[in-house]
Amino acid sequence: MSHHPEAFSPDATDLASLVACPSCDALYRMPRIAAGEDAVCQRCHRVIAAPRHRAGMQIISLAAASLVLLAATLFFPFLKISAAGVHNATSVLDVVLAFTSDELAILVLFTTACILAIPALRMGLLLYVLVPLVFDHPPSARARPAFLLSERLKPWSMAEIFALGCAVALIKVRDLAEVEFGPAFWMFAGLVFLVLQVQRNLCSRSVWDALEAATPDAPPTAATQEHLT
């Protein structure tokens, strides 16, 4: 079920109750939406908020599981090839090191980043931000820049593209040699599924709300400091 946020009336002064569509700048009063519902921009149809029931706990378990899978993926054979009695097995580490040969070394860095480092960093950052929030602890130090970084890295996390690349590579060498998937391929496929599930459950507006609620923004004024002392 999706709601359209109520159009903003200019006499309102409470900015905290407003929301601006990041894609088209339409201004709305933030609607009250229940978990499982979406707030969608009327004008450009961008999803502005999509809170999910118990999302925090789910994201934490999915992100933790994906980090374990990612670490395991590195050490098991990914693809195995054999032809004319010669065999070769390759791991994800071998794949990213394929470019080391000459001036293509920069591609090693880039491939490693897109298929391993950035997915791992994003999952780590989400754990760092969400664990204290979900377990009612004070937020981690610099939790807001950490979450902002995780949001900005999203398009550069390319695990799912790499998985499709494997399928294409398999078909390309089919005529040349026998190729089979190793255990790490199935782990990597599981990883792709987990990362997509994290994305489905993650509503960034809800995380920002929770971060703001946990750390009141305004530095204590003179009046509140009197109460503290």
Add this chain to the structure above:
Amino acid sequence: MMADTPIPTTKEAGLLGCRYCTRVWPSGTKTCGCCGSKLVSRDLQSLQKVWAWWLVALICYVPANLYPMLRTSTLGSVSQDTIVGGAITLAEHGSYFVAGVILLASVVIPILKFLAIAYLAISVARPSTAREGTRHMLFELVEYIGRWSMIDVFVVAILSSLVHLGNFASVEPGPASLTFALTVVFTMISAQSFDSRLIWDQQEFEKDTDRAH
């Protein structure tokens, strides 16, 4: 389908919206108090950035098509395949579907992406008759699909690490793998630099001229 009353924008209300956390701030605020991003009502330099990255990407796309992506040696004979050549080889071996995927990801999508970004950047710089909703959908499509062009670079990486079968067969990456990867990266940055809110400003411009009449 659309609401009868026009939806006001943050800019019209004299406020600033954050593009990362959707918070609203009084105009003149420099950084978002929630997420710490820099606040700009409209990124006026965004078009210059879009065109700069677009041009660099286009320059990289030329060698990406001229030089080989892959160098395959089988039993002493060496063959070099460019992007299009590789797809043709696949089709000759009967893998029409995969040949189609490669042509789509490495040729059709990049070219359409160049055209789409150029069209969007031109359309916001002058009065445009195209509907805002349609142009916005085009922009979201470009942002969503652009990353998938990376698939050919990953295929080269996988093949080069996998196919090491002594004298029988081996595969090495060619120079085009680097320039093609750069093309994809630069078009992604070009699309990300585009401030999609500019598309919708013309609607307001039209509303203003309507009022004036």
